[in-house]
Amino acid sequence: MNSLDWAVVIGYFGIMVAIGLWSHKRVDNVSDFFTAGGKMPWWLSGISHHMSGYSAVMFTAYAAIAYDYGITSYVTWSFPIAIGVALGSKLFAPRLNRVRSKLRVASPLEYLKSRYNLSTQQALAWSGVLLKIVDVGAKWAAIATLLSFFTGVSLNQGILITGAVTAVYCTVGGLWADALTELGQFVIQLVAGVAMLIAVLHDLSGISTLWNVWDDLPATHHHPTVDKYTLTFLLAYLFIKTFEYNGGMWNQAQRYMATDSAGSAERSARLSALLWFFWPLVLFFPMWVAPLVIDIPKGHTSADSYALMAEHLMPHGLLGLIIVGFFSHTMAMCSSDANAIAAVVTRDIMPAVSRRVRAWDTRAGLIAARWTTLLFLGLSMAIATQVNSSFFGDIITVVIKWVAGLMGPIAIPLMLGLLRPFRKSGPTAALVSWGLGLFAFYLVNYPINDSIDGGVNLEYQVSIPLAVSLVLYIVIGYIKPEDTPERDAILDSLNSDDDGPGSASAALSVPKQGATDRSSVAGALD
Template identity: 75%
Template sequence: MNGLDWAVLIAYFGVMVAIGLWSHKRVDDVGDYFTAGGRMPWWLSGISHHMSGYSAVMFTGYAGIAYQYGITSYVTWSFPIAIGIAIGARLFAPRLNRMRSQLHVASPLEYLKDRYNLTTQQALAWSGVLLKIVDVGAKWAAIATLLSVFTGITLTQGIVITGAITAVYCTVGGLWADALTELGQFVIQLVAGLAMLVAALGKVGGFSGIWTVWDEPALRHHGEPTAGPYTLVFLLAYLFIKTFEYNGGMWNQAQRYMATRSAREATRSAVLSSALWFVWPLVLFFPMWISPLLVHARKPDGSDSYGLMVERLLPHGLLGLVVVGFFSHTMAMCSSDANAIAAVVTRDIAPAFSRTAHAWTARAGLIAARFTTVAFLGLSMAVATQVNSPTFKDIITVVIKWVAGLVGPIAIPFMLGLMRAFRRSGPTAALTSWAMGLLAFYLLNYPVNDAVQGGVKLQYQVAAPLAVSLVLYIVIGWIKPEDTPERDALIAKVNTDPPGSAAIALPEPAQEPGPVARPSAAAEQHQDGPGTRHAAG
């Protein structure tokens, strides 16, 4: 990178911070901070949902898969995500939106205390937070790896730079800042991705190279849809997993649906995100597929191939823009995760351990949310320095094996608990499916692998925990039904739109009210009496 590239990068950082400061004016309470007050347009929510779904891991870990195996990087990654989001557009998006509008919650997990019990809520909250610290750590390591290719700075320096910039804008502006910066990042990535595509096509004979390049000996097997460990079974397992993860199972995507004005707009948001997942990764992936013709990767897994290709193909200025594109994806995902985790910590975990948190004013709650956001980002940055340790092995291992393998036990009780068909499944089913899913992940990834090296294929390592959780959640629900009138009433609220625009009141639980029952400060000022709440904002 030269002075022009650095100018582009610094200007990008400046714009991100400016958006965060502008968004600060739109944030008055935790509802604004975590769900944009339910006022986000569906198209902005859809673009934000898409951008928060992938990071610089695409340009390192998945670039390595594309370098080694070709189009299987698209077929077994973004294609199943697109299908999964399309499925969730009807199944999950409207229900998640009604969860905010009718239950008056600001965190995706607030409803779990009434749907199951406090123990279930805390189990899912704590395990999800710990997993996300590791997941986001992998994202910081990915962008730092790319930055080191272009600038020569160390991994730790790259992690600190990207994490600090992200902390500024997402802490100040909340979900509004996340969504608006993701819109800007989408435009930047559009220009950068097209520039890279044109440059790559110029090296293989122009537009016709899209069809003719596959005859090259170096790409002989790159046209096969599944290859290596990424088999058809892996594709089906990944579709299974990503349907839950990208429809809200890891919480940050759930916030995008919760932030729209209505259930119908949440559905439209999901449809837009799905369409983008079908189309846009094709543009980004093509240069990666033909990268063996253009560069020779220095790393055995090929994770540095895209960075080397950018250096070779693009002039200064455009090179800086592509580096900005790397940052845009990573910062989009990490900032959205930080906001979601802050919501869970301040609205679900803190009130369970502190009576003071129950009585937070709007200002105190907002301060706690911002402090938690910074703390989460700091912890994930510390973990990022350990991603290449023997425990995690490498970036792609963390993303595929850890995240895909562990998302199921956390997502199953959270997402299926919203649906009428699973109303019989209560706390026993939720906790058992969660615990046994985590145990399945451990057994398939550690003792078994130590005893039989390579004996358990990747698709089973990532799919089995979710399958175990799903089966136990359903079976235990039928063996030991725990549906009650109160739980049935809660499920009914998220499955149907209320008459007109009025929200249906949620009955007060018999136990001490927690985050779900506690309305915002604005709502408290407009209560007609116990058990009747009006949506604030």
């Protein structure tokens, strides 16, 4: 990097901070901070949903998969996410919007106390927060790895720099700042991604490279599934990502909740799905052909391939823009996760722990939301320094095995609890499916994995916990149905735009989300 590249990077950081400070004017209460007051345009929500879905892990861990195996990096990652989000545009997006508009809540988990009970809400909240600290820690480690490659700063310094800038804008401006910075980051990534694609095509044989290059690449580059990324893994990932990217890990749920109507939330999801179908193809193509552009030097791995290619092909200035593109994805995902976790902690966990919290006014609630965001970012940055330890493994292990494997048990009660066909599944089904799903993850990844030569295949490590949770949630619901008139009223409200006298929102008479609404719909049912 030279002074021009540094100017681009520093200018980017400055713009992100400025957007955060401007967004501060739009935040008057916790509803504004966590759900943009339900005023976010559908197109902004869709872009934000897409941008908050991936990070610099794509340019390190997934770049390694693309370099080593080719198109399987798209087929077993972005493609199932696109399918899952498209399915969720009908199944989940409208219902999550109604969670905010009808039940007047500011956190994706607030409705769980009335849908199930307090114990279920707390179990999902605590386990999800702990998982997200590790997940976001992996994201910080990924971007710090890239920053270290280009600038020479240490991993810990890189984590501190990116985390500090993110902390400024997302704690000041809340979800509005997240969405607006993600819009800016999308534009930057669009320019940087297209620039890299053009540079790669120019370095090879021009536009004809798109269809002529495949015979020159290793045979495995043509296969949609290869090695440990099998068809079983693809199907498991499709199920996992359908739950995760439609709100199972909370930050994407906020994007649907932030729109003004269920219809807008559905359009938002469709836009995000289209972006997931097409945009990663632009980003992945340079990674697929990277073996023809560069050789991995001694001391580096295929995880460095995208960075090495950028250094080889891009002139100064554009190199800085590519680096900014790395930052943009990571900061988008980490800031959105921080906002979602702060919502869960301040709206779901803290009110259950302390009666004083339930009496907070607007100012106290907003201050708590900001401090909680800072605390989460600090903890995830501390975890990032340990991501490559023997306990957590490397970055791709954390992202694929830990997050994908543990997400299912946490997300299934939340997501399926929105749907009428699962109305009989109550607190017992939710808690048992959650607990035994987590236990299945432990068994498959540790005692069983250690006792088998070569270990358990990756597809089983990530799919078995989800399968256990899914089956138990459904079966227990039929063996021990726990549907009640109150729970049915909640589901009727979330499954219809009707807001007449018989709807759940009308029956519960829940006050509008505002200064003193600490108990929300759960308090109304109590």
